[in-house]
Amino acid sequence: LSEKTSSSRRKPLRPAAASAGRPHARPSTIKDVARAAGVSAGTVSRVTSNNPTVQPHVRAQVLAAIKRLGYRPNAIAQSMRTAETKLIGCLVADLSNPLYSAIFKSAEAVLAAAGYTLLIASTEDNIEREVQLVEAFARRRVDGLMGVMSTETDPRLLQALEEANIPLLLMEREIDLNADGIATDHIGGMRQATDHLIALGHRRIALITGPITTRSGRDRVAGYRAAHEAASLAIDETLLRCESLATTFAFTETQRLLSMAAPPTAIIAGGNLMLAGVLRALNLLGRAVPRDVSVLSSGETELAELAAPPVTVIRWDLAAFGREAASLMLSRLQNPDGEPRKMVIPCELILRKSCAPPAK
Amino acid sequence: LSEKTSSSRRKPLRPAAASAGRPHARPSTIKDVARAAGVSAGTVSRVTSNNPTVQPHVRAQVLAAIKRLGYRPNAIAQSMRTAETKLIGCLVADLSNPLYSAIFKSAEAVLAAAGYTLLIASTEDNIEREVQLVEAFARRRVDGLMGVMSTETDPRLLQALEEANIPLLLMEREIDLNADGIATDHIGGMRQATDHLIALGHRRIALITGPITTRSGRDRVAGYRAAHEAASLAIDETLLRCESLATTFAFTETQRLLSMAAPPTAIIAGGNLMLAGVLRALNLLGRAVPRDVSVLSSGETELAELAAPPVTVIRWDLAAFGREAASLMLSRLQNPDGEPRKMVIPCELILRKSCAPPAK
């Protein structure tokens, strides 16, 4: 006699009563509808999939039954048959970063219109969690995978991505994986920004940004270097602080930079979360912007716009980023064997009051 | 030799170390594993579900085959059998609102640990889209539904929610639907805020917030009224602007308020996005804070912290909100027939420099 209470699955004993009403009513199935409409399940399926080869009056009957029973095709069963889930797995380093959430929001709008739903998970830049998520998404048989990975090099992630064998769209990252890619033109943006500061007369410009083992960090540094090179200016490497995109990192590095024997006259926050850290440090040290030090930030935020003084920023179109990302994914889904495509979103420099010629 | 390169798929550079090398390789199934391990499918299933009634050496064989084939249980098929998807549908009015994204981020952490994945969709406060999403989630057979609905009253949404017949967790909303609920204590928060302004001597305090047809708007107004009542102060109803939580609404209403014959001496931004609108309007009109007008905002943001002057805010713990929401959902999933539970997240007032006694 079985005593396994752990698997006491409730059986719907009721013989498919037509009306719902009761809590936990078993959702009606295609068979229920077929029976109610006096047709076969196949015909119901033809109706729900808008197959035109159905007599109008039959279709009407079926539709009526569907409505009466509140029938909703079971997407799970559909996926089982069609081997399509209409699900896109999304990996975000930090969902609460407004840059990322804005991107996914606009991507979602495009993908939803095409019948796709987003599975979103925040990875906290934790590689193990990321690997687990890739595997979980693979088990769920998502049709596509997109996101900002925490690393471009860790073999565990690369292997997980490769074994998942799912159409992949890399955002702000570059991995040799036969994947589509979309990225902000951080090279161009940082180039413009640095040019601007150099033109103002700055010769000691600090850059705080993420590690050069990710494309966005690498590109920002590249733009910074290119500007110096174009102006035939040597770079003091101690002014480059490329370790993390965290607010706290910007906070501590700003303090360190300003306590140098020869401190920078301008600081670039190379990441949208970092401006807050820079400004906090400046407040703490009692330095005025731009009198004591000029400040420039990558990524438009309300803080940059409404700070006192308003902060000059490198700006790009987040909604466009999300839309283009979604389009790339859609065309990949349509044509899984096409060549990988890369896309770049341009940047512009928004001049405000936080940058001025350095004090003499 | 044909030049039709339409299917010129790049082959993996490496000869695919672990798994089947062919691109688009059909994911291996439980049968493949069974065959490879020389056992039956049932036994493989017992291994993957950690059923202890399997001989150690058989288990080892199976595990080896699983690894060799890169087998991943198909979650779709599992869902089909178990009638559980381990999916939670999430509806957000605006995913790019940092308050919401922070909440879902922390909820995700808790739910993921329990094996659940979030389906997230942004509704843009569009009821039709919301209804469609509820139906889409229902078709996908999500195990639970949570989110911030755009309305508490629209019959289309209420009906969709009721017919979906899915465990429901309402955030910042109150609908008579046998659902669990979690909300911020906006009554208490706004009460403290208003008390503070009254104590400073303000008698004309404006409140800009969302409509009272949603719980958060209603509660904020309630707290505001309670404070006035406690101080035996009459309320000028023209100082209440309760229509929308949008930044632009705050912007235009601030301008209107300040052009009144008897303008307010303090303005409360009753929504975290609204502070930017208020400050923009103040900048535009050249009013100084707090000399010309005191400003107070509901919801901590970097802008509030780093604005000049820093803005006094009503703050609450977003991570706790998300965690508690997740816990409510989990216990509901465990016990679908339990009584609905309600939870409230407390608020505190963070005093900064944006509030001062009104000018004489």
Place this chain on the structure above:
DNA sequence: CTGTTAGCGCATTCAG
């Protein structure tokens, strides 16, 4: 045009 049939991949009886 419509009914019937046959799985999709898996977990879970039920035998042995």
Place this chain on the structure above:
DNA sequence: CTGAATGCGCTAACAG
């Protein structure tokens, strides 16, 4: 302890 059989709900191929 393990294999075989069953069916979750659906779509597509095939008859009629």
